[in-house]
Amino acid sequence: MNSRIEEVIELTRSKFGLDNYYLKRYQFDRSVNIFKETVYTMCMEWFPNHATVQEDDDSNPQGTAIIEIDINSLKFKSAIFVMGETFAQYGVKFATPYKSSIIKWIEQETGLTYGKQFQLQKEEDGNIYFRECINGVAVSPSGSIEIKLNQEGKLTFFSIHGHFPSKELIREEEFSLSLDSLSHLKKEQLKLVEFPSYEQKKIYPVYAVEEIYITNDQRLTIPFEFIVDKRSYLTINKTFYWESPISESFDREKITMTEEITEEQAYSCEPSPDSFPISKEEQEKCVLAIKDFLRQEYPNDTGNWVLKYLYRDKGYIHAVLKANKQDDLVFERKVKVFIDAKRLQVVNYMDNKPMLEIFDQFHAPEKVTITKNEAYEKIKELFVLKPYYVYDFKQNLYVLCGKLDCEYGVIASNGKIIALDDL
Known part of the structure:
Protein backbone atom coordinates (compact mmCIF):
# COMPACT_ATOMS: atom_id res chain seq x y z
CA MET A 1 0.00 0.00 0.00
CA ASN A 2 1.28 3.46 -0.92
CA SER A 3 2.63 5.41 2.07
CA ARG A 4 0.42 8.36 1.12
CA ILE A 5 -2.64 6.14 1.30
CA GLU A 6 -1.52 4.86 4.69
CA GLU A 7 -1.21 8.47 5.82
CA VAL A 8 -4.79 9.20 4.73
CA ILE A 9 -6.08 6.08 6.48
CA GLU A 10 -4.34 6.88 9.77
CA LEU A 11 -5.42 10.52 9.59
CA THR A 12 -9.02 9.39 9.15
CA ARG A 13 -8.82 6.83 11.96
CA SER A 14 -7.42 9.46 14.33
CA LYS A 15 -9.73 12.31 13.30
CA PHE A 16 -12.95 10.35 13.75
CA GLY A 17 -11.83 8.05 16.58
CA LEU A 18 -12.25 4.83 14.58
CA ASP A 19 -10.40 2.51 16.98
CA ASN A 20 -13.48 0.27 17.08
CA TYR A 21 -13.55 0.07 13.27
CA TYR A 22 -11.63 -1.60 10.45
CA LEU A 23 -11.24 -0.32 6.89
CA LYS A 24 -13.38 -2.55 4.67
CA ARG A 25 -12.66 -0.92 1.31
CA TYR A 26 -11.70 2.31 -0.40
CA GLN A 27 -11.78 3.80 -3.87
CA PHE A 28 -10.80 6.96 -5.70
CA ASP A 29 -13.14 9.37 -7.45
CA ARG A 30 -12.74 12.61 -9.34
CA SER A 31 -14.87 15.56 -10.33
CA VAL A 32 -14.41 18.85 -12.13
CA ASN A 33 -15.34 22.02 -10.26
CA ILE A 34 -16.68 25.24 -11.79
CA PHE A 35 -13.11 26.50 -12.16
CA LYS A 36 -12.42 23.51 -14.48
CA GLU A 37 -10.06 22.03 -11.88
CA THR A 38 -9.96 18.25 -11.39
CA VAL A 39 -10.50 17.28 -7.75
CA TYR A 40 -9.51 13.78 -6.59
CA THR A 41 -11.06 12.23 -3.51
CA MET A 42 -10.67 8.96 -1.66
CA CYS A 43 -13.83 7.36 -0.29
CA MET A 44 -13.44 4.88 2.59
CA GLU A 45 -15.93 2.48 4.15
CA TRP A 46 -15.10 1.65 7.77
CA PHE A 47 -17.02 -1.25 9.33
CA PRO A 48 -17.55 -1.61 13.10
CA ASN A 49 -15.30 -4.36 14.49
CA HIS A 50 -18.31 -6.51 15.41
CA ALA A 51 -19.63 -6.43 11.83
CA THR A 52 -17.64 -9.14 10.06
CA VAL A 53 -20.06 -9.87 7.21
CA GLN A 54 -22.02 -7.79 4.73
CA GLU A 55 -25.75 -7.41 5.23
CA ASP A 56 -27.97 -9.79 3.24
CA ASP A 57 -29.11 -7.00 0.91
CA ASP A 58 -25.48 -5.85 0.35
CA SER A 59 -26.12 -2.70 2.36
CA ASN A 60 -23.53 -1.52 4.85
CA PRO A 61 -24.01 -2.53 8.52
CA GLN A 62 -25.48 -0.04 10.94
CA GLY A 63 -22.81 2.33 12.23
CA THR A 64 -20.57 1.98 9.16
CA ALA A 65 -18.53 5.16 8.64
CA ILE A 66 -18.39 6.33 5.01
CA ILE A 67 -15.75 9.04 4.80
CA GLU A 68 -14.51 11.03 1.81
CA ILE A 69 -11.37 13.16 1.75
CA ASP A 70 -9.67 15.40 -0.81
CA ILE A 71 -6.36 13.59 -1.20
CA ASN A 72 -4.42 16.71 -2.14
CA SER A 73 -5.62 19.16 0.50
CA LEU A 74 -6.29 16.37 3.05
CA LYS A 75 -9.53 18.11 3.94
CA PHE A 76 -12.57 15.94 4.60
CA LYS A 77 -15.56 16.30 2.27
CA SER A 78 -18.01 14.11 4.18
CA ALA A 79 -18.37 11.67 7.06
CA ILE A 80 -21.58 9.66 7.25
CA PHE A 81 -22.40 7.08 9.92
CA VAL A 82 -25.01 4.67 8.55
CA MET A 83 -28.45 4.99 10.18
CA GLY A 84 -27.12 7.74 12.45
CA GLU A 85 -25.33 5.23 14.67
CA THR A 86 -21.70 5.63 15.70
CA PHE A 87 -19.44 3.22 17.58
CA ALA A 88 -16.56 5.70 17.65
CA GLN A 89 -15.77 5.79 21.36
CA TYR A 90 -13.43 8.76 21.02
CA GLY A 91 -14.94 10.29 17.90
CA VAL A 92 -15.94 13.86 17.19
CA LYS A 93 -18.12 15.09 20.03
CA PHE A 94 -19.48 18.58 20.57
CA ALA A 95 -19.99 20.41 23.83
CA THR A 96 -23.00 22.57 24.58
CA PRO A 97 -23.92 25.09 23.32
CA TYR A 98 -23.72 22.95 20.21
CA LYS A 99 -23.91 25.74 17.66
CA SER A 100 -20.83 27.59 18.86
CA SER A 101 -18.74 24.42 19.26
CA ILE A 102 -19.82 23.19 15.82
CA ILE A 103 -18.85 26.51 14.21
CA LYS A 104 -15.44 26.34 15.89
CA TRP A 105 -14.92 22.76 14.65
CA ILE A 106 -15.91 23.66 11.08
CA GLU A 107 -13.48 26.58 11.11
CA GLN A 108 -10.67 24.31 12.32
CA GLU A 109 -11.39 21.53 9.82
CA THR A 110 -12.04 23.66 6.73
CA GLY A 111 -10.02 26.81 7.26
CA LEU A 112 -13.17 28.84 6.60
CA THR A 113 -14.27 31.82 8.67
CA TYR A 114 -17.79 32.05 10.04
CA GLY A 115 -19.68 35.15 8.89
CA LYS A 116 -17.26 35.73 6.02
CA GLN A 117 -17.34 32.42 4.13
CA PHE A 118 -20.24 30.51 5.69
CA GLN A 119 -23.25 31.43 7.76
CA LEU A 120 -26.07 29.69 9.62
CA GLN A 121 -29.07 28.76 7.52
CA LYS A 122 -31.27 26.82 9.95
CA GLU A 123 -31.33 24.44 12.92
CA GLU A 124 -33.82 21.62 13.33
CA ASP A 125 -33.95 18.37 15.32
CA GLY A 126 -30.23 18.25 16.07
CA ASN A 127 -29.32 19.09 12.48
CA ILE A 128 -27.52 22.33 11.65
CA TYR A 129 -27.29 23.72 8.14
CA PHE A 130 -24.91 26.41 6.91
CA ARG A 131 -24.71 28.20 3.55
CA GLU A 132 -21.73 29.60 1.72
CA CYS A 133 -21.34 33.38 1.73
CA ILE A 134 -18.84 36.10 0.80
CA ASN A 135 -18.59 38.62 3.62
CA GLY A 136 -22.13 37.78 4.64
CA VAL A 137 -23.54 38.05 1.09
CA ALA A 138 -25.19 34.95 -0.40
CA VAL A 139 -23.39 33.06 -3.18
CA SER A 140 -24.65 31.35 -6.33
CA PRO A 141 -24.07 28.54 -7.05
CA SER A 142 -24.19 28.11 -3.32
CA GLY A 143 -22.10 25.82 -1.17
CA SER A 144 -23.44 24.17 1.94
CA ILE A 145 -22.28 22.54 5.16
CA GLU A 146 -24.48 20.10 7.08
CA ILE A 147 -23.90 18.64 10.53
CA LYS A 148 -25.96 16.03 12.39
CA LEU A 149 -25.49 14.90 15.98
CA ASN A 150 -26.91 12.14 18.12
CA GLN A 151 -28.38 12.73 21.57
CA GLU A 152 -24.92 12.52 23.15
CA GLY A 153 -23.59 15.29 20.89
CA LYS A 154 -21.51 12.89 18.79
CA LEU A 155 -21.06 13.57 15.09
CA THR A 156 -23.12 11.24 12.88
CA PHE A 157 -23.15 13.23 9.65
CA PHE A 158 -20.92 15.86 8.07
CA SER A 159 -20.83 17.10 4.49
CA ILE A 160 -19.42 20.13 2.76
CA HIS A 161 -20.25 21.11 -0.82
CA GLY A 162 -19.23 24.20 -2.70
CA HIS A 163 -16.20 26.15 -3.76
CA PHE A 164 -15.65 28.82 -1.09
CA PRO A 165 -13.45 30.93 -3.39
CA SER A 166 -10.23 32.78 -2.61
CA LYS A 167 -10.15 36.59 -2.70
CA GLU A 168 -8.50 36.51 -6.12
CA LEU A 169 -11.69 35.10 -7.62
CA ILE A 170 -14.00 37.72 -6.13
Whole structure:
Protein backbone atom coordinates (compact mmCIF):
# COMPACT_ATOMS: atom_id res chain seq x y z
CA MET A 1 0.00 0.00 0.00
CA ASN A 2 1.28 3.46 -0.92
CA SER A 3 2.63 5.41 2.07
CA ARG A 4 0.42 8.36 1.12
CA ILE A 5 -2.64 6.14 1.30
CA GLU A 6 -1.52 4.86 4.69
CA GLU A 7 -1.21 8.47 5.82
CA VAL A 8 -4.79 9.20 4.73
CA ILE A 9 -6.08 6.08 6.48
CA GLU A 10 -4.34 6.88 9.77
CA LEU A 11 -5.42 10.52 9.59
CA THR A 12 -9.02 9.39 9.15
CA ARG A 13 -8.82 6.83 11.96
CA SER A 14 -7.42 9.46 14.33
CA LYS A 15 -9.73 12.31 13.30
CA PHE A 16 -12.95 10.35 13.75
CA GLY A 17 -11.83 8.05 16.58
CA LEU A 18 -12.25 4.83 14.58
CA ASP A 19 -10.40 2.51 16.98
CA ASN A 20 -13.48 0.27 17.08
CA TYR A 21 -13.55 0.07 13.27
CA TYR A 22 -11.63 -1.60 10.45
CA LEU A 23 -11.24 -0.32 6.89
CA LYS A 24 -13.38 -2.55 4.67
CA ARG A 25 -12.66 -0.92 1.31
CA TYR A 26 -11.70 2.31 -0.40
CA GLN A 27 -11.78 3.80 -3.87
CA PHE A 28 -10.80 6.96 -5.70
CA ASP A 29 -13.14 9.37 -7.45
CA ARG A 30 -12.74 12.61 -9.34
CA SER A 31 -14.87 15.56 -10.33
CA VAL A 32 -14.41 18.85 -12.13
CA ASN A 33 -15.34 22.02 -10.26
CA ILE A 34 -16.68 25.24 -11.79
CA PHE A 35 -13.11 26.50 -12.16
CA LYS A 36 -12.42 23.51 -14.48
CA GLU A 37 -10.06 22.03 -11.88
CA THR A 38 -9.96 18.25 -11.39
CA VAL A 39 -10.50 17.28 -7.75
CA TYR A 40 -9.51 13.78 -6.59
CA THR A 41 -11.06 12.23 -3.51
CA MET A 42 -10.67 8.96 -1.66
CA CYS A 43 -13.83 7.36 -0.29
CA MET A 44 -13.44 4.88 2.59
CA GLU A 45 -15.93 2.48 4.15
CA TRP A 46 -15.10 1.65 7.77
CA PHE A 47 -17.02 -1.25 9.33
CA PRO A 48 -17.55 -1.61 13.10
CA ASN A 49 -15.30 -4.36 14.49
CA HIS A 50 -18.31 -6.51 15.41
CA ALA A 51 -19.63 -6.43 11.83
CA THR A 52 -17.64 -9.14 10.06
CA VAL A 53 -20.06 -9.87 7.21
CA GLN A 54 -22.02 -7.79 4.73
CA GLU A 55 -25.75 -7.41 5.23
CA ASP A 56 -27.97 -9.79 3.24
CA ASP A 57 -29.11 -7.00 0.91
CA ASP A 58 -25.48 -5.85 0.35
CA SER A 59 -26.12 -2.70 2.36
CA ASN A 60 -23.53 -1.52 4.85
CA PRO A 61 -24.01 -2.53 8.52
CA GLN A 62 -25.48 -0.04 10.94
CA GLY A 63 -22.81 2.33 12.23
CA THR A 64 -20.57 1.98 9.16
CA ALA A 65 -18.53 5.16 8.64
CA ILE A 66 -18.39 6.33 5.01
CA ILE A 67 -15.75 9.04 4.80
CA GLU A 68 -14.51 11.03 1.81
CA ILE A 69 -11.37 13.16 1.75
CA ASP A 70 -9.67 15.40 -0.81
CA ILE A 71 -6.36 13.59 -1.20
CA ASN A 72 -4.42 16.71 -2.14
CA SER A 73 -5.62 19.16 0.50
CA LEU A 74 -6.29 16.37 3.05
CA LYS A 75 -9.53 18.11 3.94
CA PHE A 76 -12.57 15.94 4.60
CA LYS A 77 -15.56 16.30 2.27
CA SER A 78 -18.01 14.11 4.18
CA ALA A 79 -18.37 11.67 7.06
CA ILE A 80 -21.58 9.66 7.25
CA PHE A 81 -22.40 7.08 9.92
CA VAL A 82 -25.01 4.67 8.55
CA MET A 83 -28.45 4.99 10.18
CA GLY A 84 -27.12 7.74 12.45
CA GLU A 85 -25.33 5.23 14.67
CA THR A 86 -21.70 5.63 15.70
CA PHE A 87 -19.44 3.22 17.58
CA ALA A 88 -16.56 5.70 17.65
CA GLN A 89 -15.77 5.79 21.36
CA TYR A 90 -13.43 8.76 21.02
CA GLY A 91 -14.94 10.29 17.90
CA VAL A 92 -15.94 13.86 17.19
CA LYS A 93 -18.12 15.09 20.03
CA PHE A 94 -19.48 18.58 20.57
CA ALA A 95 -19.99 20.41 23.83
CA THR A 96 -23.00 22.57 24.58
CA PRO A 97 -23.92 25.09 23.32
CA TYR A 98 -23.72 22.95 20.21
CA LYS A 99 -23.91 25.74 17.66
CA SER A 100 -20.83 27.59 18.86
CA SER A 101 -18.74 24.42 19.26
CA ILE A 102 -19.82 23.19 15.82
CA ILE A 103 -18.85 26.51 14.21
CA LYS A 104 -15.44 26.34 15.89
CA TRP A 105 -14.92 22.76 14.65
CA ILE A 106 -15.91 23.66 11.08
CA GLU A 107 -13.48 26.58 11.11
CA GLN A 108 -10.67 24.31 12.32
CA GLU A 109 -11.39 21.53 9.82
CA THR A 110 -12.04 23.66 6.73
CA GLY A 111 -10.02 26.81 7.26
CA LEU A 112 -13.17 28.84 6.60
CA THR A 113 -14.27 31.82 8.67
CA TYR A 114 -17.79 32.05 10.04
CA GLY A 115 -19.68 35.15 8.89
CA LYS A 116 -17.26 35.73 6.02
CA GLN A 117 -17.34 32.42 4.13
CA PHE A 118 -20.24 30.51 5.69
CA GLN A 119 -23.25 31.43 7.76
CA LEU A 120 -26.07 29.69 9.62
CA GLN A 121 -29.07 28.76 7.52
CA LYS A 122 -31.27 26.82 9.95
CA GLU A 123 -31.33 24.44 12.92
CA GLU A 124 -33.82 21.62 13.33
CA ASP A 125 -33.95 18.37 15.32
CA GLY A 126 -30.23 18.25 16.07
CA ASN A 127 -29.32 19.09 12.48
CA ILE A 128 -27.52 22.33 11.65
CA TYR A 129 -27.29 23.72 8.14
CA PHE A 130 -24.91 26.41 6.91
CA ARG A 131 -24.71 28.20 3.55
CA GLU A 132 -21.73 29.60 1.72
CA CYS A 133 -21.34 33.38 1.73
CA ILE A 134 -18.84 36.10 0.80
CA ASN A 135 -18.59 38.62 3.62
CA GLY A 136 -22.13 37.78 4.64
CA VAL A 137 -23.54 38.05 1.09
CA ALA A 138 -25.19 34.95 -0.40
CA VAL A 139 -23.39 33.06 -3.18
CA SER A 140 -24.65 31.35 -6.33
CA PRO A 141 -24.07 28.54 -7.05
CA SER A 142 -24.19 28.11 -3.32
CA GLY A 143 -22.10 25.82 -1.17
CA SER A 144 -23.44 24.17 1.94
CA ILE A 145 -22.28 22.54 5.16
CA GLU A 146 -24.48 20.10 7.08
CA ILE A 147 -23.90 18.64 10.53
CA LYS A 148 -25.96 16.03 12.39
CA LEU A 149 -25.49 14.90 15.98
CA ASN A 150 -26.91 12.14 18.12
CA GLN A 151 -28.38 12.73 21.57
CA GLU A 152 -24.92 12.52 23.15
CA GLY A 153 -23.59 15.29 20.89
CA LYS A 154 -21.51 12.89 18.79
CA LEU A 155 -21.06 13.57 15.09
CA THR A 156 -23.12 11.24 12.88
CA PHE A 157 -23.15 13.23 9.65
CA PHE A 158 -20.92 15.86 8.07
CA SER A 159 -20.83 17.10 4.49
CA ILE A 160 -19.42 20.13 2.76
CA HIS A 161 -20.25 21.11 -0.82
CA GLY A 162 -19.23 24.20 -2.70
CA HIS A 163 -16.20 26.15 -3.76
CA PHE A 164 -15.65 28.82 -1.09
CA PRO A 165 -13.45 30.93 -3.39
CA SER A 166 -10.23 32.78 -2.61
CA LYS A 167 -10.15 36.59 -2.70
CA GLU A 168 -8.50 36.51 -6.12
CA LEU A 169 -11.69 35.10 -7.62
CA ILE A 170 -14.00 37.72 -6.13
CA ARG A 171 -14.70 41.17 -7.54
CA GLU A 172 -15.79 42.94 -4.39
CA GLU A 173 -18.15 45.92 -4.73
CA GLU A 174 -20.72 47.90 -2.80
CA PHE A 175 -24.24 46.81 -3.72
CA SER A 176 -25.91 49.66 -5.59
CA LEU A 177 -28.97 48.14 -7.28
CA SER A 178 -32.51 49.04 -6.25
CA LEU A 179 -35.94 47.82 -7.24
CA ASP A 180 -36.80 51.28 -8.53
CA SER A 181 -33.93 51.15 -11.01
CA LEU A 182 -35.12 47.77 -12.35
CA SER A 183 -38.78 48.56 -13.06
CA HIS A 184 -38.33 47.70 -16.74
CA LEU A 185 -36.95 44.26 -15.87
CA LYS A 186 -39.63 43.60 -13.26
CA LYS A 187 -42.39 43.64 -15.82
CA GLU A 188 -40.26 41.83 -18.41
CA GLN A 189 -39.62 38.92 -16.03
CA LEU A 190 -43.32 38.45 -15.30
CA LYS A 191 -44.42 35.42 -17.33
CA LEU A 192 -47.72 33.61 -17.80
CA VAL A 193 -47.13 29.98 -16.87
CA GLU A 194 -49.25 27.00 -15.92
CA PHE A 195 -48.56 25.66 -12.43
CA PRO A 196 -49.73 22.13 -11.58
CA SER A 197 -51.20 21.60 -8.11
CA TYR A 198 -50.61 17.97 -7.15
CA GLU A 199 -52.96 18.16 -4.19
CA GLN A 200 -55.89 19.52 -6.18
CA LYS A 201 -55.01 17.73 -9.45
CA LYS A 202 -55.50 21.00 -11.20
CA ILE A 203 -53.47 23.33 -13.40
CA TYR A 204 -53.53 27.03 -12.62
CA PRO A 205 -52.63 29.78 -15.09
CA VAL A 206 -50.38 32.09 -13.07
CA TYR A 207 -48.42 35.25 -13.75
CA ALA A 208 -45.12 34.58 -11.98
CA VAL A 209 -41.64 36.06 -11.97
CA GLU A 210 -38.83 34.23 -13.74
CA GLU A 211 -35.81 34.65 -11.44
CA ILE A 212 -32.80 36.41 -12.87
CA TYR A 213 -29.49 37.84 -11.71
CA ILE A 214 -28.54 41.39 -12.70
CA THR A 215 -24.94 42.53 -12.38
CA ASN A 216 -24.28 45.48 -10.11
CA ASP A 217 -23.57 47.75 -13.10
CA GLN A 218 -26.76 46.54 -14.88
CA ARG A 219 -24.76 45.66 -17.99
CA LEU A 220 -25.46 41.94 -17.84
CA THR A 221 -28.18 39.53 -16.80
CA ILE A 222 -27.43 35.90 -15.93
CA PRO A 223 -30.20 33.28 -16.35
CA PHE A 224 -31.09 31.45 -13.16
CA GLU A 225 -30.98 27.97 -14.73
CA PHE A 226 -27.29 28.19 -15.67
CA ILE A 227 -26.32 28.97 -12.10
CA VAL A 228 -28.50 26.27 -10.57
CA ASP A 229 -26.86 23.52 -12.64
CA LYS A 230 -23.36 24.68 -11.64
CA ARG A 231 -21.84 23.90 -15.00
CA SER A 232 -19.90 25.64 -17.70
CA TYR A 233 -22.04 25.19 -20.78
CA LEU A 234 -21.20 25.49 -24.42
CA THR A 235 -24.22 27.33 -25.80
CA ILE A 236 -25.31 26.16 -29.27
CA ASN A 237 -28.96 27.19 -29.94
CA LYS A 238 -29.31 25.20 -33.17
CA THR A 239 -32.68 24.11 -34.56
CA PHE A 240 -32.70 20.78 -36.42
CA TYR A 241 -34.38 20.32 -39.80
CA TRP A 242 -34.39 17.30 -42.12
CA GLU A 243 -36.17 16.18 -45.25
CA SER A 244 -36.32 12.45 -44.58
CA PRO A 245 -36.28 10.22 -41.49
CA ILE A 246 -34.01 7.26 -40.87
CA SER A 247 -35.99 4.02 -40.86
CA GLU A 248 -33.41 2.09 -38.85
CA SER A 249 -34.39 2.01 -35.19
CA PHE A 250 -32.20 3.58 -32.53
CA ASP A 251 -30.53 1.09 -30.17
CA ARG A 252 -29.85 2.32 -26.66
CA GLU A 253 -26.57 1.37 -25.04
CA LYS A 254 -26.17 0.97 -21.31
CA ILE A 255 -24.37 3.95 -19.84
CA THR A 256 -22.44 4.19 -16.61
CA MET A 257 -21.75 7.41 -14.76
CA THR A 258 -18.92 5.94 -12.68
CA GLU A 259 -15.22 5.83 -13.48
CA GLU A 260 -12.50 3.41 -12.43
CA ILE A 261 -9.84 5.74 -11.04
CA THR A 262 -6.38 4.37 -10.31
CA GLU A 263 -4.05 5.41 -7.52
CA GLU A 264 -1.58 6.69 -10.13
CA GLN A 265 -4.18 8.94 -11.75
CA ALA A 266 -5.25 10.32 -8.41
CA TYR A 267 -1.81 11.14 -7.05
CA SER A 268 -0.50 12.50 -10.34
CA CYS A 269 -3.55 14.82 -10.47
CA GLU A 270 -4.23 13.73 -14.04
CA PRO A 271 -6.72 16.23 -15.56
CA SER A 272 -10.14 14.67 -16.08
CA PRO A 273 -11.32 14.56 -19.70
CA ASP A 274 -14.37 16.44 -18.41
CA SER A 275 -12.13 19.48 -17.81
CA PHE A 276 -11.25 19.82 -21.50
CA PRO A 277 -13.21 22.21 -23.73
CA ILE A 278 -15.39 20.75 -26.46
CA SER A 279 -13.53 21.44 -29.70
CA LYS A 280 -15.07 22.85 -32.86
CA GLU A 281 -14.66 19.49 -34.58
CA GLU A 282 -16.36 17.70 -31.67
CA GLN A 283 -19.22 20.22 -31.77
CA GLU A 284 -19.79 19.56 -35.47
CA LYS A 285 -19.73 15.78 -35.03
CA CYS A 286 -22.09 16.00 -32.04
CA VAL A 287 -24.54 18.07 -34.07
CA LEU A 288 -24.49 15.49 -36.90
CA ALA A 289 -24.93 12.61 -34.44
CA ILE A 290 -27.86 14.34 -32.73
CA LYS A 291 -29.53 15.05 -36.06
CA ASP A 292 -29.32 11.37 -37.06
CA PHE A 293 -30.67 10.39 -33.64
CA LEU A 294 -33.65 12.72 -34.05
CA ARG A 295 -34.33 11.36 -37.53
CA GLN A 296 -34.55 7.89 -35.97
CA GLU A 297 -36.43 8.51 -32.72
CA TYR A 298 -38.43 11.63 -33.63
CA PRO A 299 -38.82 11.21 -37.42
CA ASN A 300 -41.76 13.60 -37.75
CA ASP A 301 -40.32 16.35 -35.57
CA THR A 302 -38.28 18.31 -38.10
CA GLY A 303 -37.96 21.89 -36.87
CA ASN A 304 -39.31 20.97 -33.44
CA TRP A 305 -36.07 20.58 -31.49
CA VAL A 306 -33.38 23.07 -30.48
CA LEU A 307 -29.95 22.03 -29.21
CA LYS A 308 -29.46 24.49 -26.34
CA TYR A 309 -26.05 23.48 -25.02
CA LEU A 310 -23.39 20.81 -24.61
CA TYR A 311 -21.25 19.88 -21.61
CA ARG A 312 -18.99 17.04 -20.49
CA ASP A 313 -19.66 14.69 -17.58
CA LYS A 314 -18.21 11.28 -16.65
CA GLY A 315 -16.91 10.37 -20.10
CA TYR A 316 -19.94 11.56 -22.05
CA ILE A 317 -20.88 14.72 -23.83
CA HIS A 318 -24.36 15.67 -22.69
CA ALA A 319 -26.64 17.51 -25.06
CA VAL A 320 -29.72 19.34 -23.78
CA LEU A 321 -32.51 19.77 -26.31
CA LYS A 322 -35.69 21.72 -25.78
CA ALA A 323 -38.88 21.71 -27.80
CA ASN A 324 -39.03 24.65 -30.19
CA LYS A 325 -42.62 25.31 -29.22
CA GLN A 326 -43.30 24.97 -25.53
CA ASP A 327 -46.62 24.79 -23.76
CA ASP A 328 -47.19 27.33 -21.00
CA LEU A 329 -46.53 24.65 -18.37
CA VAL A 330 -43.89 25.64 -15.83
CA PHE A 331 -41.99 22.44 -16.72
CA GLU A 332 -40.41 22.57 -20.18
CA ARG A 333 -40.33 19.66 -22.62
CA LYS A 334 -36.71 18.48 -22.76
CA VAL A 335 -34.58 15.66 -24.05
CA LYS A 336 -31.10 14.94 -22.69
CA VAL A 337 -28.87 13.07 -25.12
CA PHE A 338 -25.78 11.11 -24.05
CA ILE A 339 -22.95 11.08 -26.58
CA ASP A 340 -19.95 8.79 -26.22
CA ALA A 341 -17.04 11.23 -25.96
CA LYS A 342 -14.65 8.96 -27.88
CA ARG A 343 -16.87 7.72 -30.71
CA LEU A 344 -19.00 10.90 -30.79
CA GLN A 345 -22.11 8.80 -31.29
CA VAL A 346 -25.42 9.05 -29.43
CA VAL A 347 -25.71 6.07 -27.09
CA ASN A 348 -28.75 6.90 -24.95
CA TYR A 349 -31.26 9.61 -24.05
CA MET A 350 -33.83 10.75 -21.50
CA ASP A 351 -37.11 12.37 -22.51
CA ASN A 352 -39.23 14.07 -19.84
CA LYS A 353 -42.45 13.52 -21.84
CA PRO A 354 -43.67 10.68 -19.54
CA MET A 355 -43.36 13.02 -16.55
CA LEU A 356 -45.29 15.76 -18.32
CA GLU A 357 -48.03 13.32 -19.37
CA ILE A 358 -48.98 13.01 -15.70
CA PHE A 359 -50.50 16.47 -16.00
CA ASP A 360 -52.86 15.29 -18.75
CA GLN A 361 -54.96 13.83 -15.92
CA PHE A 362 -55.21 17.19 -14.14
CA HIS A 363 -58.13 19.56 -14.56
CA ALA A 364 -57.44 21.94 -17.40
CA PRO A 365 -56.57 25.56 -16.53
CA GLU A 366 -59.42 28.04 -16.42
CA LYS A 367 -59.67 30.80 -19.01
CA VAL A 368 -57.26 33.71 -18.62
CA THR A 369 -59.14 36.91 -17.80
CA ILE A 370 -56.34 39.03 -16.32
CA THR A 371 -53.81 40.86 -18.50
CA LYS A 372 -50.10 40.99 -17.77
CA ASN A 373 -50.33 44.70 -16.97
CA GLU A 374 -53.13 44.10 -14.49
CA ALA A 375 -51.18 41.29 -12.83
CA TYR A 376 -48.07 43.46 -12.61
CA GLU A 377 -49.96 46.24 -10.86
CA LYS A 378 -51.16 43.73 -8.27
CA ILE A 379 -47.73 42.41 -7.26
CA LYS A 380 -45.25 45.10 -8.29
CA GLU A 381 -44.68 45.98 -4.63
CA LEU A 382 -43.99 42.32 -3.73
CA PHE A 383 -40.82 41.92 -5.79
CA VAL A 384 -37.62 41.30 -3.84
CA LEU A 385 -34.04 42.13 -4.76
CA LYS A 386 -31.27 40.41 -2.82
CA PRO A 387 -27.51 40.81 -3.26
CA TYR A 388 -25.65 37.71 -4.44
CA TYR A 389 -22.12 36.99 -5.52
CA VAL A 390 -22.62 34.99 -8.73
CA TYR A 391 -19.95 33.04 -10.57
CA ASP A 392 -19.66 34.39 -14.10
CA PHE A 393 -18.32 31.56 -16.26
CA LYS A 394 -17.20 34.03 -18.95
CA GLN A 395 -15.11 36.21 -16.64
CA ASN A 396 -14.14 33.34 -14.31
CA LEU A 397 -14.97 35.62 -11.40
CA TYR A 398 -17.58 36.00 -8.69
CA VAL A 399 -19.37 39.25 -9.47
CA LEU A 400 -21.86 41.11 -7.34
CA CYS A 401 -25.42 40.83 -8.62
CA GLY A 402 -28.96 41.36 -7.51
CA LYS A 403 -31.36 38.42 -7.64
CA LEU A 404 -34.75 39.64 -8.81
CA ASP A 405 -37.53 37.38 -7.62
CA CYS A 406 -41.02 37.27 -6.16
CA GLU A 407 -42.56 34.64 -3.91
CA TYR A 408 -46.05 35.46 -5.13
CA GLY A 409 -48.00 35.16 -8.35
CA VAL A 410 -51.35 36.22 -9.72
CA ILE A 411 -53.88 33.60 -10.79
CA ALA A 412 -54.70 34.69 -14.31
CA SER A 413 -58.29 33.41 -14.22
CA ASN A 414 -59.46 35.44 -11.22
CA GLY A 415 -56.73 37.93 -10.27
CA LYS A 416 -56.10 36.40 -6.85
CA ILE A 417 -52.60 36.84 -5.39
CA ILE A 418 -51.17 33.56 -4.19
CA ALA A 419 -47.90 32.38 -2.60
CA LEU A 420 -46.22 30.15 -5.18
CA ASP A 421 -45.23 27.67 -2.47
CA ASP A 422 -48.94 27.05 -1.87
CA LEU A 423 -49.49 25.68 -5.36
